[in-house]
Amino acid sequence: MSKFKKKKSGELPPVSTAALPDIVFMLLFFFMTVTTFKKDDYKVAQNLPYADQIQKLDKTDPVIYIYAGKPSERYRKDVGSQPKIQLNDKFADVSEIKDYWINTVNTELGEQFRNVAITALKVDNQTNMGLVSDIKQELRKINALKINYTTRPGSSSQNLK
Numbered sequence: 001m002s003k004f005k006k007k008k009s010g011e012l013p014p015v016s017t018a019a020l021p022d023i024v025f026m027l028l029f030f031f032m033t034v035t036t037f038k039k040d041d042y043k044v045a046q047n048l049p050y051a052d053q054i055q056k057l058d059k060t061d062p063v064i065y066i067y068a069g070k071p072s073e074r075y076r077k078d079v080g081s082q083p084k085i086q087l088n089d090k091f092a093d094v095s096e097i098k099d100y101w102i103n104t105v106n107t108e109l110g111e112q113f114r115n116v117a118i119t120a121l122k123v124d125n126q127t128n129m130g131l132v133s134d135i136k137q138e139l140r141k142i143n144a145l146k147i148n149y150t151t152r153p154g155s156s157s158q159n160l161k
Helices: 020-034 073-079 094-109 129-141 156-160
Strands: 063-069 084-087 090-092 118-123 147-149
Touching: 063 094, 063 129, 084 094, 090 094, 094 129, 118 129
Parallel strands: 063 118, 118 147
Antiparallel strands: 063 084, 084 090
C-alpha cells in the first residue's frame, strides 16, 4: 500500500460556509440602521391642494403635524363623513390640540424648541375653512404661531378641478 492517495480526477473542493453567518448579520445590521418606519397611519383623506409658490422646510426644523380632512372609507362607518382632525394615530377634537401640541414639544422635541417649533397643517383640499380656523384659534391660545400649510407643487388653478 502506498502512503499517499491519488487525487480524484477533477473534483472541486466543497465551498466553505464559515463566513456565511457573518455576512448575514452584517446585512441584518445594515438594514436595521437604514430603515425608517412610517410615523403615522392616515385616517383622513390626504388630497393636498396645489400651490405655485412653495418652500421646503429644512429637515432639522422641529415640526408638529396636524392632519385634517374627511375620514377614509374604512373609518366612515364609525365616525361619519364630516371632516375630522387626526393627531398621531387617532381622531381628535379641536380642544385636544393644545394638550397634543404641548406634550409633543415636551416629549419628542424638548422644551428648548417650544418657540421655534413649526406646526404643519396637512389639510385635504375638500375640507372647509371653518375647521382650519378652529385649529388656528386653538394654536393661538398656546402661542404656537409658526404655521405651515403642506401642499403639492403645481398651479393653484388645479385646485378647482
